[in-house]
Amino acid sequence: MALFDPTILQSGEYHDWLVQGFxxxxxxxxxxxxxxxxxxxxVAVMRTSTSRLLxxxxxxxxxxxxxxxxxxxxxxxxxxxPELLPEGLREILYANNPEVVCAVIALTLYSGVHMAEDIRSGIRAVPATQLEAARSLGLGRAAAVRLVLLPQALRASVPPLLSQTVNLWKDTSVATVIGAAEMMYQAARVETASFRSLEAFxxxxxxxxxVSLLISAAAYLFQRRYPVRTAA
Known part of the structure; x- marks a missing residue:
């Protein structure tokens, strides 16, 4: 018997489970x-705000x-x-795939604060004269940040943000612990049902x-096409 039999993943129920998980x-x-x-x-804008409270x-x-x-x-x-929610909201949550909803909340917050630090570095890379020029044209601070500062900061932050996207993609595997039927959950399900752990994993x-290599390649190509230029 061959050590790896890919036919088990090419048809039937197990294949469907893995594709659904992917x-x-x-x-x-x-x-x-x-x-x-x-x-x-x-959060990055708050971290670079002139307001101490923000x-x-x-x-x-x-x-x-x-x-x-x-x-x-x-x-x-x-x-x-869910225990902190009113009963009505808790019932709505439990009726709408709570594993996926809670996984999205956790992944959003966890990845968001890491992205915030990358964007904050991008904001610092934008020359202060850009914001001053926008203000001199009559834009308020909020409008200057939104229309002038953030677009430049985001462009400078694209490579690290794509790296964070790779981390986000890999972190989805942790959602298996709360029963979200993502890829690792389905691979374990196939292994339990068929004992074909080699093929499943x-x-x-x-x-x-x-997917990680594709995202990394996109980051590399973007960096080659749009190299970050620092102000003299």
Whole structure:
């Protein structure tokens, strides 16, 4: 008997499980990124604000979230957070795939604060004269930040943000601990049902590797096409 029999993954129920897990992992990554990026940008702006209160709030968010393991975040949002909700909201949550909802919340917050630090570095890389020029044209500070500072900061932050996206993609695997039916959950399910651990976990490993390399390649190509130029 061959050590690796790929036919078990090419047809039938087990193949469907793995494909469903892969699709959910992609969905978790995309949805979490869509929420994490604006959250990270907001926190980065708070961290670089002239207001002491906003800087304090931004710093508190970053330090309190990134210094707690992702696993603890997932367990908190899945087991503890629903208990804090009114009964009506709790029932709505439990009726709408709570594992995925709580995984998205945890991944969004955890990735968002790491993205915030990358964006904050991008903001610092933008010459102060850019903001001053925008203000001299009559823009208020909020408008100058939104229309002038942030677009340049985000462009400078693209390579590290793509690296954070790779981390986000890999971190979706931790959602298996709360029962989200992502790729690692489905690979373990296939292994339990068929005892074909080699095929199941090889599929998962190659899927994680392939997507990670594609995102890393996108970061490399962007950096080659749009190199970051620092002000003299």
């Amino acid at each position: 699709i959910l992992s992609i969905q978790l990554t995309v949805i979490s990124f869509a929420f994490a990026l604006p959250f990270g940008a907001l 800087r304090a709030v931004g710093t508190t968010l970053v330090e309190s979230i990134r210094n707690v393991p992702l696993l603890a975040h997932l367990l908190f949002w899945y087991f503890a957070f 090889t599929f998962a490993t190659l899927a994680y590797l392939t």
